[in-house]
Amino acid sequence: MEASDRLLEEIRFHDQQAHERAERLREADLAFSNETYLEHESWIRPAIEKLGEIRNCDLLDLGCGHAMAAIVFARVGARVTALDLSSGYLAEAQRRAHRNGVKLELVQADAERLPFTNASFDRIWGNAILHHLHLDTVAHEIHRVLRPGGVAVFAEPWGENPLLEWARQRLPYPGKSRTRDERPLRASQLDTLREHFPRLQVQGYQLLSMAGRVLGQGPLVRALAWCDDRLLRQVPTLHRWCRYVVLTLPRD
Ligand SMILES: C[S@@+](CC[C@H](N)C(=O)[O-])C[C@H]1O[C@@H](n2cnc3c(N)ncnc32)[C@H](O)[C@@H]1O
Secondary structure, three states, X not given: OOHHHHHHHHHHHHHHHHXXXXXXXXXXXXXXXXXXXHOOOOOHXXXXXXXXXXXXXXXXXXXXXXXXXXXXXXXXXXXXXXXXOOHHHXXXXXXXXXXXXXXXXEEEOOOOOOOOOOOOEEXXXXXXXXXXXXXXXXXXXXHHHEEXXXXXXXXXXXXXXXXXXXXXXXXXXXXXXXXXOXXXXXXXXXHHHHHHOOOOEEEEEOXXXXXXXXXXXXXXXXXXXXHHHHHHHXXXXXXXXXXXXXXXXXXX
Protein backbone atom coordinates (compact mmCIF):
# COMPACT_ATOMS: atom_id res chain seq x y z
CA MET A 1 0.00 0.00 0.00
CA GLU A 2 1.12 3.57 -0.69
CA ALA A 3 2.34 5.38 2.43
CA SER A 4 -0.13 8.18 1.70
CA ASP A 5 -3.11 5.73 1.74
CA ARG A 6 -1.97 4.40 5.11
CA LEU A 7 -1.63 7.93 6.53
CA LEU A 8 -5.00 9.02 5.18
CA GLU A 9 -6.63 5.98 6.77
CA GLU A 10 -4.89 6.71 10.12
CA ILE A 11 -6.08 10.33 9.97
CA ARG A 12 -9.65 9.30 9.07
CA PHE A 13 -9.85 6.73 11.87
CA HIS A 14 -8.32 8.90 14.62
CA ASP A 15 -10.17 12.08 13.65
CA GLN A 16 -13.43 10.12 13.83
CA GLN A 17 -12.47 8.69 17.24
CA ALA A 18 -11.47 12.16 18.49
CA HIS A 19 -14.74 13.60 17.20
CA GLU A 20 -16.76 11.01 19.15
CA ARG A 21 -14.68 11.72 22.28
CA ALA A 22 -15.17 15.48 21.89
CA GLU A 23 -18.94 15.01 21.91
CA ARG A 24 -18.75 13.06 25.19
CA LEU A 25 -16.01 14.99 27.02
CA ARG A 26 -17.27 17.73 29.31
CA GLU A 27 -14.89 20.52 30.37
CA ALA A 28 -14.67 19.05 33.89
CA ASP A 29 -13.59 15.63 32.49
CA LEU A 30 -10.46 17.19 30.99
CA ALA A 31 -8.80 17.85 34.35
CA PHE A 32 -6.93 14.84 35.77
CA SER A 33 -4.22 14.06 38.31
CA ASN A 34 -0.81 12.62 37.46
CA GLU A 35 -1.76 9.53 39.52
CA THR A 36 -4.84 8.89 37.36
CA TYR A 37 -2.68 8.70 34.27
CA LEU A 38 0.24 6.83 35.86
CA GLU A 39 -2.08 4.11 37.24
CA HIS A 40 -4.37 3.60 34.25
CA GLU A 41 -2.30 0.71 32.87
CA SER A 42 0.34 -1.26 34.76
CA TRP A 43 3.17 -0.49 32.31
CA ILE A 44 2.77 3.30 32.34
CA ARG A 45 4.53 4.19 35.59
CA PRO A 46 7.53 1.83 35.10
CA ALA A 47 7.84 2.92 31.46
CA ILE A 48 7.94 6.60 32.44
CA GLU A 49 10.55 5.81 35.10
CA LYS A 50 12.76 4.51 32.28
CA LEU A 51 12.95 8.07 30.92
CA GLY A 52 14.93 9.05 34.02
CA GLU A 53 15.09 12.73 35.07
CA ILE A 54 12.99 14.83 32.70
CA ARG A 55 12.93 18.21 34.47
CA ASN A 56 14.28 20.91 32.08
CA CYS A 57 14.56 18.33 29.30
CA ASP A 58 13.26 18.78 25.74
CA LEU A 59 10.79 15.92 25.45
CA LEU A 60 8.86 14.71 22.40
CA ASP A 61 5.59 12.77 22.86
CA LEU A 62 5.26 10.88 19.57
CA GLY A 63 1.65 10.09 18.61
CA CYS A 64 0.42 11.99 21.67
CA GLY A 65 -3.33 11.36 21.12
CA HIS A 66 -5.20 12.92 24.06
CA ALA A 67 -1.82 14.19 25.40
CA MET A 68 -2.36 13.03 28.99
CA ALA A 69 1.25 11.79 29.14
CA ALA A 70 2.50 15.07 27.67
CA ILE A 71 0.63 17.00 30.38
CA VAL A 72 2.14 14.82 33.13
CA PHE A 73 5.63 15.45 31.68
CA ALA A 74 5.01 19.22 31.50
CA ARG A 75 3.79 19.26 35.11
CA VAL A 76 7.07 17.79 36.31
CA GLY A 77 9.08 20.40 34.43
CA ALA A 78 9.85 19.06 30.93
CA ARG A 79 9.56 21.30 27.83
CA VAL A 80 7.11 19.16 25.88
CA THR A 81 6.44 18.89 22.16
CA ALA A 82 3.35 16.74 21.50
CA LEU A 83 3.09 15.45 17.92
CA ASP A 84 0.21 13.68 16.21
CA LEU A 85 -1.16 13.15 12.74
CA SER A 86 -4.76 13.75 13.81
CA SER A 87 -6.01 17.33 14.06
CA GLY A 88 -8.97 15.99 16.06
CA TYR A 89 -6.69 14.56 18.75
CA LEU A 90 -4.53 17.70 18.73
CA ALA A 91 -7.69 19.73 19.41
CA GLU A 92 -8.36 17.52 22.46
CA ALA A 93 -4.70 17.91 23.50
CA GLN A 94 -5.08 21.70 23.30
CA ARG A 95 -8.27 21.66 25.40
CA ARG A 96 -6.67 19.36 27.98
CA ALA A 97 -3.47 21.40 28.23
CA HIS A 98 -5.51 24.58 28.74
CA ARG A 99 -7.80 22.96 31.35
CA ASN A 100 -4.78 21.59 33.26
CA GLY A 101 -2.84 24.86 33.06
CA VAL A 102 0.23 23.60 31.18
CA LYS A 103 1.95 24.69 28.00
CA LEU A 104 2.54 22.17 25.22
CA GLU A 105 4.06 22.75 21.79
CA LEU A 106 1.53 20.96 19.56
CA VAL A 107 2.69 19.76 16.14
CA GLN A 108 0.66 18.06 13.42
CA ALA A 109 3.04 15.85 11.46
CA ASP A 110 3.87 12.32 10.34
CA ALA A 111 6.09 10.50 12.87
CA GLU A 112 7.98 8.99 9.93
CA ARG A 113 9.03 12.46 8.70
CA LEU A 114 9.72 14.53 11.78
CA PRO A 115 9.83 18.31 11.21
CA PHE A 116 12.72 18.81 13.65
CA THR A 117 16.44 19.36 13.19
CA ASN A 118 18.94 16.70 14.26
CA ALA A 119 19.48 16.25 18.03
CA SER A 120 16.45 18.34 19.08
CA PHE A 121 15.30 16.24 22.05
CA ASP A 122 16.72 14.74 25.26
CA ARG A 123 13.81 12.30 25.64
CA ILE A 124 11.23 10.72 23.35
CA TRP A 125 8.08 9.02 24.64
CA GLY A 126 5.40 7.05 22.85
CA ASN A 127 2.50 4.91 24.04
CA ALA A 128 0.91 2.66 21.40
CA ILE A 129 2.43 4.42 18.39
CA LEU A 130 5.32 2.39 16.89
CA HIS A 131 2.98 -0.43 15.87
CA HIS A 132 1.17 2.05 13.57
CA LEU A 133 4.41 2.92 11.76
CA HIS A 134 7.09 1.55 9.45
CA LEU A 135 9.77 0.72 11.99
CA ASP A 136 12.82 1.19 9.77
CA THR A 137 11.76 4.73 8.82
CA VAL A 138 10.70 5.83 12.29
CA ALA A 139 13.77 4.24 13.98
CA HIS A 140 15.97 6.38 11.73
CA GLU A 141 13.94 9.50 12.58
CA ILE A 142 13.95 8.85 16.35
CA HIS A 143 17.72 8.32 16.27
CA ARG A 144 18.19 11.50 14.23
CA VAL A 145 16.21 13.85 16.49
CA LEU A 146 17.40 12.35 19.81
CA ARG A 147 20.52 13.91 21.34
CA PRO A 148 23.49 11.62 22.09
CA GLY A 149 23.07 10.37 25.67
CA GLY A 150 19.28 10.76 25.39
CA VAL A 151 16.72 7.99 25.68
CA ALA A 152 13.49 7.02 23.93
CA VAL A 153 10.86 4.84 25.63
CA PHE A 154 7.89 3.19 23.89
CA ALA A 155 5.09 1.04 25.29
CA GLU A 156 3.57 -1.14 22.59
CA PRO A 157 1.07 -3.98 22.16
CA TRP A 158 2.98 -7.23 21.72
CA GLY A 159 2.09 -9.98 19.26
CA GLU A 160 4.04 -13.07 20.38
CA ASN A 161 1.28 -14.82 22.37
CA PRO A 162 -0.86 -16.92 19.96
CA LEU A 163 -3.73 -17.20 22.44
CA LEU A 164 -3.81 -13.45 22.88
CA GLU A 165 -3.65 -12.93 19.11
CA TRP A 166 -6.64 -15.25 18.73
CA ALA A 167 -8.53 -13.26 21.40
CA ARG A 168 -7.59 -9.94 19.78
CA GLN A 169 -9.04 -11.11 16.50
CA ARG A 170 -12.11 -13.00 17.72
CA LEU A 171 -13.37 -11.77 21.10
CA PRO A 172 -15.45 -8.66 21.62
CA TYR A 173 -14.20 -6.47 24.50
CA PRO A 174 -14.39 -2.81 25.47
CA GLY A 175 -12.24 -0.29 23.57
CA LYS A 176 -11.22 -2.79 20.92
CA SER A 177 -11.42 -0.63 17.78
CA ARG A 178 -8.27 -0.67 15.66
CA THR A 179 -6.98 0.99 12.51
CA ARG A 180 -6.82 -1.17 9.39
CA ASP A 181 -3.02 -1.31 9.22
CA GLU A 182 -1.83 -1.47 12.83
CA ARG A 183 -0.37 -4.78 14.05
CA PRO A 184 1.03 -5.67 17.50
CA LEU A 185 4.83 -5.66 17.39
CA ARG A 186 6.68 -8.95 16.84
CA ALA A 187 10.07 -9.99 18.22
CA SER A 188 11.49 -10.25 14.68
CA GLN A 189 10.87 -6.50 14.16
CA LEU A 190 13.11 -5.52 17.07
CA ASP A 191 16.24 -6.12 14.97
CA THR A 192 15.25 -3.05 12.95
CA LEU A 193 15.30 -0.97 16.14
CA ARG A 194 18.60 -2.59 17.26
CA GLU A 195 20.32 -1.40 14.09
CA HIS A 196 19.97 2.15 15.44
CA PHE A 197 19.78 1.37 19.16
CA PRO A 198 22.04 -1.62 19.92
CA ARG A 199 21.40 -1.31 23.67
CA LEU A 200 17.61 -1.76 23.27
CA GLN A 201 15.92 -3.24 26.37
CA VAL A 202 12.58 -5.07 26.28
CA GLN A 203 10.29 -5.71 29.24
CA GLY A 204 6.88 -7.40 29.18
CA TYR A 205 3.77 -6.36 31.14
CA GLN A 206 0.48 -8.15 31.83
CA LEU A 207 0.86 -11.90 31.54
CA LEU A 208 -2.07 -13.25 33.60
CA SER A 209 -3.46 -9.81 34.45
CA MET A 210 -4.25 -9.16 30.78
CA ALA A 211 -7.56 -10.83 31.77
CA GLY A 212 -8.43 -7.39 33.15
CA ARG A 213 -9.05 -6.28 29.55
CA VAL A 214 -12.17 -8.48 29.54
CA LEU A 215 -12.99 -8.77 33.27
CA GLY A 216 -12.31 -5.15 34.25
CA GLN A 217 -10.25 -4.21 37.28
CA GLY A 218 -11.08 -5.85 40.60
CA PRO A 219 -9.62 -8.08 43.34
CA LEU A 220 -9.07 -11.04 40.99
CA VAL A 221 -7.14 -8.99 38.43
CA ARG A 222 -5.13 -7.31 41.21
CA ALA A 223 -4.19 -10.80 42.46
CA LEU A 224 -3.15 -11.78 38.93
CA ALA A 225 -1.03 -8.62 38.68
CA TRP A 226 0.68 -9.61 41.94
CA CYS A 227 1.46 -13.05 40.42
CA ASP A 228 2.72 -11.40 37.19
CA ASP A 229 5.12 -9.26 39.12
CA ARG A 230 6.75 -12.31 40.70
CA LEU A 231 6.59 -14.61 37.68
CA LEU A 232 8.08 -12.07 35.28
CA ARG A 233 10.92 -11.29 37.66
CA GLN A 234 11.78 -14.97 38.15
CA VAL A 235 11.20 -16.36 34.65
CA PRO A 236 12.46 -13.90 31.99
CA THR A 237 11.23 -16.07 29.09
CA LEU A 238 7.63 -15.35 30.16
CA HIS A 239 7.98 -11.75 28.96
CA ARG A 240 7.42 -13.13 25.47
CA TRP A 241 3.79 -14.02 26.26
CA CYS A 242 2.80 -10.62 27.69
CA ARG A 243 0.18 -8.22 26.35
CA TYR A 244 2.43 -5.15 26.18
CA VAL A 245 6.16 -4.47 26.05
CA VAL A 246 8.14 -1.45 27.12
CA LEU A 247 11.08 -0.73 24.82
CA THR A 248 13.92 1.40 26.17
CA LEU A 249 16.21 2.84 23.48
CA PRO A 250 19.30 4.60 24.84
CA ARG A 251 21.04 6.76 22.21
CA ASP A 252 24.84 6.33 22.13
C1 LIG B 1 -3.36 4.22 19.80
S1 LIG B 1 -3.25 5.98 19.72
C2 LIG B 1 -2.19 6.33 21.11
C3 LIG B 1 -2.35 7.73 21.60
C4 LIG B 1 -1.63 8.10 22.89
N1 LIG B 1 -0.19 7.96 22.75
C5 LIG B 1 -2.12 7.28 24.05
O1 LIG B 1 -1.31 6.82 24.84
O2 LIG B 1 -3.34 7.13 24.20
C6 LIG B 1 -2.17 6.23 18.33
C7 LIG B 1 -1.98 7.70 18.01
O3 LIG B 1 -0.96 7.80 17.00
C8 LIG B 1 -1.36 8.73 16.02
N2 LIG B 1 -0.70 8.36 14.76
C9 LIG B 1 -0.94 7.29 13.96
N3 LIG B 1 -0.09 7.29 12.91
C10 LIG B 1 0.70 8.38 13.05
C11 LIG B 1 1.77 8.93 12.29
N4 LIG B 1 2.19 8.36 11.16
N5 LIG B 1 2.37 10.06 12.74
C12 LIG B 1 1.94 10.67 13.87
N6 LIG B 1 0.93 10.19 14.65
C13 LIG B 1 0.32 9.07 14.23
C14 LIG B 1 -2.88 8.64 15.98
O4 LIG B 1 -3.48 9.80 15.44
C15 LIG B 1 -3.20 8.40 17.47
O5 LIG B 1 -3.42 9.62 18.15
